[in-house]
Amino acid sequence: MILSKKKTPVYQKIVFSITEYLKKKGYENIQAQGIDEYQDPAHITRKGADESFTPDLTARRDGSKHYFEVVDYPKKDKNxxxxxxxxxxxxxxxxxxxxHLMVPHGQMSFTNRIIQSNNIDAQVLSLKEL
Structure with missing residues (x-):
């Protein structure tokens, strides 16, 4: 499994804040890693590779499925x-x-560089805005 996040109290607090934000915005079927009240999102495995990972959160709104990631500057492999x-x-x-990339303080420029240089279609939101 790649990018396994530790379920620290800080991480859990951030994810819980995001779930509250999503409820206010009308999202349903919220799944969140590390929060007892929510089911964990399903693992995703890349075809033809031995890589798998789990999104931090998933939710549905108006029949569409949305993925939410808490940005965490990599200490190892940015790839x-x-x-x-x-x-x-x-x-x-x-x-x-x-x-949706949920960005903690101090990681906005890192996030914007990554999505722009790799042409990743994502909505970026500062955690301060929650």
Whole structure:
């Protein structure tokens, strides 16, 4: 499995805040990693590769499936994040949804550089705006 996030209290607090935000925005069938009240999102496996990962959150609105990722600057391989975001963006498009990158303070320029240089279709939202 790639990009496995530790379920730290800070991570759980961020994910819980996002679930509250999604409910207010009219999203349904919310699935969130590491939050007891929610089912974990399904694992995604890349065809022809031994890579699998789980989105931080998924939700539906108006029949479309949306993927949500908490941006975390990589300490190891940035290519894994690029790969994950590209796959989630493609899946979201196929399901008439969108990839949403939820960005903590200090990581906005990193996020924008990655999506622009790799042509990733994603909506970027600062966690301060929640």
């Amino acid at each position: 894994l994040i690029v790969s994950k975001w590209m796959i989630l963006s493609t899946l979201a498009k196929q399901l008439n949804g969108k990839l």
